[in-house]
Amino acid sequence: MNFNIIIYMLGWIMNIEALFMLLPVMTAAIYRESIGFIYLGVAAVCGLIGFFCTRKKPRLTMFFAREGFVTVAFGWIVLSFFGCMPFVISGEIPHIIDAMFEIVSGFTTTGSSIIPQVEDMSRATLMWRSFSHWIGGMGILVFILAILPMAGDYNMHIMRAESPGPSVGKLVPKLRITAKLLYSIYLGMTIVMVILLLAGGMPLFDSICMSFGAAGTGGFSCRNFGQAGYTIYQQGVITVFMLLFGVNFNVYFLMLIRRPREAFRCEELRGYLAAVAISILLITINIRSLFPSLFMAFHQAAFQVSSIITTTGYATVDYNQWPEFSKCILLLIMFIGACAGSTGGGMKVSRVMIAFKEVKKEMSAVIHPRSVKVLKYEGKALDHNVLRSLNAYIILYFLIFGISLLIVSLDNFDFMTSFSAVAANLNNIGPGMSMVGPVSNYSSLSYLSKTVLIFDMLAGRLELFPMLVIMSPGTWKQR
Structure with a gap:
């Protein structure tokens, strides 16, 4: 285990976090809030720790899968x-578990919250919560790879551990350039969304917060009414951009280099758009009687479907009041999630x-035992390692889901509350149903349940394995 390079990378994370914390400091300065000094102090501590961890670059900069996951x-x-x-220091969220729940929900782009009235919080804190979505959407370590020169392709292990999807590749030969391209597309789309919201009359503060949440497919709101008052x-605009940020960023890269046909031949993209279209159509028909016009039914269905399948977690209505059929569809697409290589969560369309x-292949083998079929995806034969990883992921996913559900059920809430709470946090969605629905929050859960859901949020965002690798004794054995 190369501990020196791990400490070095953690130091860079501290440096970047110190830099990012200057945004809430500036927000506090604009709105004349004293909490800005607290953010500045924490940023100074992060910067100091980061300085000591990174002042000397390790001689051995190589790291492998184990170091990458750790x-x-x-x-x-x-x-x-x-x-x-x-x-915690400001007293806005005094309990450490509640505070960790809130910020982990932010960085993992989940959007679950324990705050009943968000407008009681300072503007600096509201900005930091929303900005945490943007930071976590593409990944803090992907950002570091974009700015930090590292030798060789060893840093691919970091990108694989942090990026969502069954497989991760490079857009261009150099990984550092790939990371820069991803963040350039990410930043550009975010800026365009802010401009479009401003053009529609949304205040600048709200436009930035909503754009950070949609870009990272997070879900924190800066208003008590959520998105219903817009x-x-x-x-x-929010609906369209939620869907756009749920698309694999490779598609945008192909469009930028003027290869649109190849982009739209993407099998996952077609599956993603089909799931969205079918869900919107079925829900629109089912809820038509609840709204004054077909357009409003379509509009509300489109917003909620886009929010849930991309795991953003925004809401314009209380879908707890919708018919069971519509709620069942929303619950199902919670598990599907967005595309691999996007900022969305869930199991990913590609895995499904x-x-x-x-x-289908196994059913064909039962009917025709002597036939030999090659499993293809995106026009290419799937590598055995990808299939093995997929099967392991699915087994592990439902194992974690089941254990988490058992622990959360100790709070003795109704089944839908416990089930949807685990589903919403493991899939990085945010609001669930029943007592943790879009007009409620997670403050009523016990600290044990919140701790379990913190783990679920981190495990879901990091594709399960990194969080389990650090708990395995074999990880720390020197070879």
């Missing part, structure tokens, strides 16, 4: 711990599609 897991834990300190145009292909 760096990513501890990186997100360290990022979250220091990220929640302003909440205009149809503003809600429409590959799993169905595997089932």
